[in-house]
Amino acid sequence: MTQFISPHATPPAADLALELRHVRKTYPGQAVPALRDLTLGVPRGSRTGIIGRSGAGKSSLVRLISGLETPDAGELWVQGEPPHRLSQAERRARQARTGLVFQHFNLLAQRTALGNVTLPLELLGVPRAQRDARARELLAQVGLADLTGRYPAQLSGGQKQRVGIARALATDPDLLLADEATSALDPESSAGILELLTQIQRERDLTLVIVTHQMEVVRAVTTHVAVLDAGQLVESGETRALLSAPRHPVTRALLDAHRPEVALHAGEALQHVNLPDLNPRTLSALAGSGARIVQAQAHPQGVDAWLVTPEERGDVSALLERLAQVAAQRPAPGVGA
Numbered sequence: 522m523t524q525f526i527s528p529h530a531t532p533p534a535a536d537l538a539l540e541l542r543h544v545r546k547t548y549p550g551q552a553v554p555a556l557r558d559l560t561l562g563v564p565r566g567s568r569t570g571i572i573g574r575s576g577a578g579k580s581s582l583v584r585l586i587s588g589l590e591t592p593d594a595g596e597l598w599v600q601g602e603p604p605h606r607l608s609q610a611e612r613r614a615r616q617a618r619t620g621l622v623f624q625h626f627n628l629l630a631q632r633t634a635l636g637n638v639t640l641p642l643e644l645l646g647v648p649r650a651q652r653d654a655r656a657r658e659l660l661a662q663v664g665l666a667d668l669t670g671r672y673p674a675q676l677s678g679g680q681k682q683r684v685g686i687a688r689a690l691a692t693d694p695d696l697l698l699a700d701e702a703t704s705a706l707d708p709e710s711s712a713g714i715l716e717l718l719t720q721i722q723r724e725r726d727l728t729l730v731i732v733t734h735q736m737e738v739v740r741a742v743t744t745h746v747a748v749l750d751a752g753q754l755v756e757s758g759e760t761r762a763l764l765s766a767p768r769h770p771v772t773r774a775l776l777d778a779h780r781p782e783v784a785l786h787a788g789e790a791l792q793h794v795n796l797p798d799l800n801p802r803t804l805s806a807l808a809g810s811g812a813r814i815v816q817a818q819a820h821p822q823g824v825d826a827w828l829v830t831p832e833e834r835g836d837v838s839a840l841l842e843r844l845a846q847v848a849a850q851r852p853a854p855g856v857g858a
């Protein structure tokens with residue numbers, strides 16, 4: 522097996538697109554770090570899966586790599602450069618070469634598919650004719666040549682994600698980060714998006730980092746995988762080897778966990794979330810928003826749960842924020858009712 526983690530490589534090995542050495546990240550006001558002593562190398566030109574249960578630290582890792590957050594301790598190298606030590610202009614250039622694909626697409630509702638894809642080029646000052654031509658070419662590559670004039674509300678989930686991928690490719694990235702890119706999609710659209718991401722990685726020879734809580738995504742797409750739990754790396758390696766002989770209990774639990782088979786009614790969506798707990802106040806807040814739990818598993822950072830929610834509340838982040846507030850208002854044990 523090739524060496525995947527290289528904790529002692531210094532300076533960064535040329536064959537690594539990303540390298541983290543003993544990285545720690547704690548959010549303001551939080552007692553527990555989101556990432557702790559995280560050492561990880563992502564091979565250049567790989568399709569690497571970052572997998573872990575809800576709350577494991579996957580999104581925090583993406584935020585560090587994409588420059589939205591900085592580590593409190595340790596070293597981070599992106600394509601051989603330490604982003605937090607670059608000048609502002611260098612950092613912007615680095616960010617432009619890091620494409621991001623989001624779970625909830627993050628498209629601008631008032632812009633067409635074409636307008637969403639041209640946006641990053643507008644921000645870079647690319648002339649209109651050039652950026653329109655480039656966006657049309659990219660939309661054709663993701664299979665949307667005929668839908669360039671549609672607004673996001675006129676597109677299916679899978680089509681919206683295709684626009685999201687075309688937008689991420691607009692600035693010709695050498696690194697593509699996909700954070701739960703298929704979690705909000707039905708299995709068929711999900712399979713199409715995973716196929717597209719694989720094809721893009723192969724054709725462009727970029728490094729694809731795909732963050733997921735679903736082992737089937739890792740199995741379908743990746744060449745390498747890193748398993749996180751409680752902000753730490755618990756296991757990593759080439760996907761085939763790791764899946765055939767998982768060593769850590771968290772990896773084995775993820776291998777056993779499947780998207781629940783639930784018959785959804787019209788207007789319902791299945792969502793995977795991290796709940797603070799399963800106390801009566803949380804459950805009643807959930808019920809109040811029209812969501813119901815269909816599968817739940819408690820772990821040290823909360824409860825890994827699958828919810829059926831009304832489809833019009835596709836983005837459950839507001840609900841989760843409310844649940845976290847409800848949990849925070851709860852009196853500490855032994856401090857009265």
Ligand SMILES: Nc1ncnc2c1ncn2[C@@H]1O[C@H](COP(=O)(O)OP(=O)(O)OP(=O)(O)O)[C@@H](O)[C@H]1O
Nearest residue numbers: 548551555574575576577578579580581794795822
């Ligand atoms: N902005 C923030 N402020 C405070 N705490 C945060 C913030 N973002 C994440 N956390 C906490 O950091 C930890 C790791 O969260 P993170 O979102 O990185 O995990 P994740 O593996 O991506 O989870 P999920 O699969 O649910 O998205 C969790 O305990 C979470 O509550």
